[in-house]
Structures are given as structure tokens and as C-alpha cells.
Amino acid sequence: xxxxxxxxxxxxxxxxxxxxxxxxxxxxxxxxxxxxxxxxxxxxxxxxxxxxxxxxxxxxxxxxxxxxxxxxxxxxxxxxxxxxxxxxxxxxxxxxxxxxxxxxxxxxxxxxxxxxxxxxxxxxxxxxxxxxxxxxxxxxxxxxxxxxxxxxxxxxxxxxxxxxxxxxxxxxxxxxxxxxxxxxxxxxxxxxxxxxxxxxxxxxxxxxxxxxxxxxxxxxxxxxxxxxxxxxxxxxxxxxxxxxxxxxxxxxxxxxxxxxxxxxxxxxxxxxxxxxxxxxxxxxxxxxxxxxxxxxxxxxxxxxxx
Numbered sequence: 001x002x003x004x005x006x007x008x009x010x011x012x013x014x015x016x017x018x019x020x021x022x023x024x025x026x027x028x029x030x031x032x033x034x035x036x037x038x039x040x041x042x043x044x045x046x047x048x049x050x051x052x053x054x055x056x057x058x059x060x061x062x063x064x065x066x067x068x069x070x071x072x073x074x075x076x077x078x079x080x081x082x083x084x085x086x087x088x089x090x091x092x093x094x095x096x097x098x099x100x101x102x103x104x105x106x107x108x109x110x111x112x113x114x115x116x117x118x119x120x121x122x123x124x125x126x127x128x129x130x131x132x133x134x135x136x137x138x139x140x141x142x143x144x145x146x147x148x149x150x151x152x153x154x155x156x157x158x159x160x161x162x163x164x165x166x167x168x169x170x171x172x173x174x175x176x177x178x179x180x181x182x183x184x185x186x187x188x189x190x191x192x193x194x195x196x197x198x199x200x201x202x203x204x205x206x207x208x209x210x211x212x213x214x215x216x217x218x219x220x221x222x223x224x225x226x227x228x229x230x231x232x233x234x235x236x237x238x239x240x241x242x243x244x245x246x247x248x249x250x251x252x253x254x255x256x257x258x259x260x261x262x263x264x265x266x267x268x269x270x271x272x273x274x275x276x277x278x279x280x281x282x283x284x285x286x287x288x289x290x291x292x293x294x295x296x297x298x299x300x301x302x303x304x305x306x
Contacts, residue, residue, distance in 0.1 A: 027162040034126035060084045095138045095147045100125040101186030103169040104233040110218035113278035117214045121185040129154035143172030178206040185212040192258045210272045222248045
């Protein structure tokens with residue numbers, strides 16, 4: 001039942017609060033699903049495939065004069081007449097920001113999909129948080145949580161999301177610093193010039209971004225015909241088409257052009273760009289995000305769309 005104060009609030013605020021309560025109710029189940037997906041994808045990643053200080057074994061290599069004798073692996077060296085150094089992977093906590101679009105358009109779920117775009121985006125964000133937390137990375141959520149390294153990072157983010165009344169529709173980029181990574185998950189259906197204008201802030205800061213576009217299959221195929229009414233979930237504007245099928249070709253052209261422009265922008269900056277459809281497993285996008293985060297160029301997932 002709505003509170004008295006909520007009844008007096010503007011309709012837009014009441015709708016936002018209703019969405020917040022809906023999201024809060026879903027978060028516990030989404031966290032469980034995120035952990036299941038994380039466990040099926042990988043048990044954790046942290047090694048940078050680079051020699052340095054760490055706990056994980058990387059390789060044996062011949063000893064070079066001048067290196068510390070304490071680094072010699074005597075057991076391996078005893079197998080033949082050579083002296084070997086035991087190298088470890090370079091490990092250092094890295095800052096990765098996670099953000100998922102919580103705007104009204106993300107609530108969409110067609111009959112062709114298995115889940116809403118919002119649920120998929122949250123599952124992907126929480127699954128990434130789970131994996132990064134296991135690896136000891138610092139993870140945060142712009143405008144909600146400062147980055148910290150903790151084993152319960154996914155649970156921490158889920159708790160804050162459940163209690164966030166009306167999260168902003170765009171990430172707060174003021175605290176993002178150079179040389180970190182940020183994972184941005186949404187439908188990116190705003191006019192592409194508006195999206196690129198706030199992504200430019202990250203580009204100027206020298207941040208490496210990973211874009212995951214969550215798409216409902218109906219948004220691509222436009223399977224509508226006959227008299228159809230379309231409603232904008234953000235503004236409430238309505239459009240009634242007498243023969244919706246006559247709009248299909250132009251719609252698909254504009255939809256694809258938006259995506260291609262966004263993907264091209266990401267490639268120019270060596271960012272990654274992935275599309276995950278809500279009738280496909282979330283694990284597909286998580287695998288590609290993993291590849292992008294562990295690839296120096298950031299293009300590990302850039303040319304592959306689900």
C-alpha cells in the first residue's frame with residue numbers, strides 16, 4: 001500500500017518509487033542467479049599473464065645471473081642440469097566500476113524473451129561483481145558505492161541497489177579516474193548523439209569502457225502488424241499505427257544504424273561492445289566481458305554480438 005506522502009507526490013515520482021520497490025523485491029533472486037552464472041562461467045579471474053608479485057604460479061624459466069637465489073625452484077631444478085626460477089603472475093588490485101541502467105525502458109519484456117531487460121542487466125552486473133570480488137579487484141557503482149576490494153562485493157552492491165529509491169538514469173561519472181575500467185549495461189536506446197555525449201566524458205578521462213547492450217528480440221525484429229499502439233515508457237507518449245508492418249523496414253534500419261554507430265565509436269577507443277539478447281543466456285555476455293577485461297587492447301569482445 002502506498003504511503004500518504006507518496007500519494008501526494010507527482011505521478012512520475014510515484015512511478016519511480018514503484019519501480020524501486022519492484023527492483024528491491026527482485027534483487028535477492030537476481031543475486032542467486034548471478035552467482036549461479038558466475039560459477040558456470042569461471043571460478044574467478046585475477047592473473048594478468050604477466051610476471052610479477054603474486055601467489056599464482058605462471059611458469060618456470062631458466063635462472064639468470066643476478067637474480068635472487070631465493071626465487072630458485074630447487075625441486076624443479078633437480079630434475080635436470082638446469083637451474084629454474086619459479087615465476088608468479090603479476091597481481092594487483094584494479095578498479096572496475098559497474099553500472100546498469102534502471103530506467104523505465106529497461107522493464108520491457110516481450111513474449112519472445114525469457115526475462116526483462118532490467119533483470120538481465122542486474123544479473124550481469126552482479127555476476128561480474130561476484131567474479132571480480134573473488135579476484136580481489138576493487139569494484140564500485142558510480143554514485144552509489146565507492147570502489148573497495150571485498151569478498152562479498154556482489155552482495156554489497158545488491159544490498160545498496162535494493163535500498164536505492166530512485167537511481168539516476170545515467171551514471172555519475174564525476175568520481176571516475178584515469179586507468180580504471182567501467183562496465184556499462186543498458187539498452188542504449190536514447191538518440192545515439194545523447195549517448196555519445198556522456199560517453200565522451202569517459203573517453204576524455206582515459207577510462208576504458210565495456211558496453212553491454214541488452215536487447216529484447218522484439219526490439220530488433222519488430223514483429224508487429226495491424227493496428228498497434230506504442231507507448232514510450234520514459235515520457236508516456238503514445239503512437240497509434242494503423243498498419244504497424246509498414247513501419248518495420250524504416251524502424252529496423254534506424255535501430256541497426258544506432259547500434260553500428262555505437263559499436264564503431266567503441267572500436268575507435270579500443271573499448272569493448274557486446275550485445276546480449278534476453279532470449280539468450282546471460283553467460284554469453286559474461287564470457288565476452290571476461291575476455292575484454294583480460295585483454296590488453298580491450299577488444300576481446302568488441303566484434304562479437306550475441
